Amino acid sequence: MKITAIFFSVTLMKNILKKLFKVLLFCAQSAPNRFTFLPWQTMSLSGLLAIFLFSAMPLAAWSEHALGVYPALEASQRIASLKEASVEELSVFLIRNEKQLEKLLAEEEDWARNHLEHYPPLPESLRFTATGEKATIVARFARAVRIHPGLMLSLYVQADPRTGCKNRPVLPVKQTVFQDNSSFKNIEFCRLTPGEKIHPIVITATAADEPDHGLDIGLFEDNNTPHGSQYAFGPQPFGDPRLEYSSQAPFHMGFYHESPIVYAAAPFLKQTYPEYRIRLYRQLGIFALKNGHPYWGYRFLGWGLHYLTDLTQPYHATVLPGVSTLKMLWINFLAILGFPAAKDNAVNLVSNRHTAIEELQGRLLRAELKTNQADSPLVRAFADLAADTVYPAYSDSYPRETIAREANERAKQADRLLVKALPEKYTSDPAFDYTPEAKEQILPDTRLFNPAGFTELNQYFVILFQSFGAHTRKYMESALQQAQIPVS
Ligand SMILES: [Zn+2]
Numbered sequence: 001m002k003i004t005a006i007f008f009s010v011t012l013m014k015n016i017l018k019k020l021f022k023v024l025l026f027c028a029q030s031a032p033n034r035f036t037f038l039p040w041q042t043m044s045l046s047g048l049l050a051i052f053l054f055s056a057m058p059l060a061a062w063s064e065h066a067l068g069v070y071p072a073l074e075a076s077q078r079i080a081s082l083k084e085a086s087v088e089e090l091s092v093f094l095i096r097n098e099k100q101l102e103k104l105l106a107e108e109e110d111w112a113r114n115h116l117e118h119y120p121p122l123p124e125s126l127r128f129t130a131t132g133e134k135a136t137i138v139a140r141f142a143r144a145v146r147i148h149p150g151l152m153l154s155l156y157v158q159a160d161p162r163t164g165c166k167n168r169p170v171l172p173v174k175q176t177v178f179q180d181n182s183s184f185k186n187i188e189f190c191r192l193t194p195g196e197k198i199h200p201i202v203i204t205a206t207a208a209d210e211p212d213h214g215l216d217i218g219l220f221e222d223n224n225t226p227h228g229s230q231y232a233f234g235p236q237p238f239g240d241p242r243l244e245y246s247s248q249a250p251f252h253m254g255f256y257h258e259s260p261i262v263y264a265a266a267p268f269l270k271q272t273y274p275e276y277r278i279r280l281y282r283q284l285g286i287f288a289l290k291n292g293h294p295y296w297g298y299r300f301l302g303w304g305l306h307y308l309t310d311l312t313q314p315y316h317a318t319v320l321p322g323v324s325t326l327k328m329l330w331i332n333f334l335a336i337l338g339f340p341a342a343k344d345n346a347v348n349l350v351s352n353r354h355t356a357i358e359e360l361q362g363r364l365l366r367a368e369l370k371t372n373q374a375d376s377p378l379v380r381a382f383a384d385l386a387a388d389t390v391y392p393a394y395s396d397s398y399p400r401e402t403i404a405r406e407a408n409e410r411a412k413q414a415d416r417l418l419v420k421a422l423p424e425k426y427t428s429d430p431a432f433d434y435t436p437e438a439k440e441q442i443l444p445d446t447r448l449f450n451p452a453g454f455t456e457l458n459q460y461f462v463i464l465f466q467s468f469g470a471h472t473r474k475y476m477e478s479a480l481q482q483a484q485i486p487v488s
Pocket of ligand 1: 212306310
């Protein structure tokens with residue numbers, strides 16, 4: 001009897017909540033018709049989410065992916081023992097494999113159309129066709145994989161802070177398509193020359209940061225770029241299309257595990273493309289490895305790895321961490337009624353916390369690697385092999401079903417620990433602005449503010465970094481196996 005009563009009361013509660021959602025959604029979606037007097041009254045849930053995502057988004061999921069990829073790959077005996085690869089220009093790799101690449105890219109286009117629900121097909125005019133023209137081959141390839149045509153794709157190393165460039169010449173900082181390169185000022189880029197031998201770990205770790213240097217900038221039709229008007233990705237689904245760096249967000253975030261009511265109100269959240277990038281670059285990497293071009297094999301694998309590890313960041317796999325669906329609907333409802341403060345606050349806070357986690361992670365890791373602290377728990381976490389056997393074998397569904405699901409489940413806890421550990425202004429003041437000076441101060445301020453909270457946050461970083469390391473190795477080792485690279 002008791003069980004039946006509990007069952008009925010749970011069912012009743014569920015029905016009440018469902019009805020409440022429906023009423024709120026109805027009010028939200030029909031607001032323009034029902035309240036026509038003031039502009040803010042046209043705000044729907046979709047509007048709330050769009051505005052959240054219109055805010056000034058942080059640039060990356062993790063600052064400098066290479067910082068984590070170096071220790072993660074060094075821990076794999078299989079990868080550490082790989083032979084060095086000979087550095088090669090992209091045009092050489094492409095021209096020597098032009099006919100086979102035409103076939104591979106056509107197959108990948110078919111795969112994307114058949115497997116990715118919201119994939120915008122490649123226009124026929126951009127398809128990669130073997131013409132034998134070396135002078136145009138890089139541009140033709142860039143169009144076929146729909147990347148920013150202005151990124152130089154030069155031959156370089158993103159130095160491990162533990163070693164620096166050693167005897168290689170240091171390049172000027174500008175290796176990106178951005179006007180403002182201040183986020184890259186602490187990184188040392190080193191020049192490579194064709195024919196030089198280099199270890200696959202260095203190639204992969206370097207390439208794993210490259211998609212944050214501009215590969216996905218300006219690809220949408222409203223980004224006001226020549227390539228954006230050709231690539232057929234349509235208007236930017238979220239983020240501010242006028243802000244240069246915000247246009248990469250739909251390629252670097254994956255909102256796969258939101259509640260159905262959120263998708264119903266904001267279907268554009270499904271227009272995210274990390275799976276397209278991961279699959280395409282992984283296949284290109286395997287192809288290059290199989291065909292005797294290891295430098296481009298590891299570089300393409302590094303590109304795919306970037307998007308894969310972006311999804312380990314809870315703020316990249318969850319729309320509004322720490323804000324329940326019910327709360328989202330409630331603050332939206334308040335906005336419709338004319339009280340937009342709660343909505344504006346939620347938007348700014350989530351954006352600020354996203355920046356906070358990135359800034360802390362990057363600064364902590366860089367400091368520990370720079371001083372070569374071999375016993376740093378944060379650095380050791382990337383190399384921890386214990387989690388590798390916990391996860392399933394790598395497959396095309398792994399990024400969504402294993403990585404993004406895990407990060408999404410962690411979002412609430414990550415948000416809670418951030419709020420606890422940081423001085424209030426960094427996470428809980430909606431008016432706070434992350435100026436360059438504020439970013440410089442975040443780590444010293446946090447160390448002093450609440451040592452116990454800081455320790456707890458560090459312990460949580462250890463968990464996140466263990467997953468980053470394990471997923472990195474699973475992706476790379478499975479690709480080596482598929483490419484039939486012998487164990488040396
Ligand atoms: Zn990214």
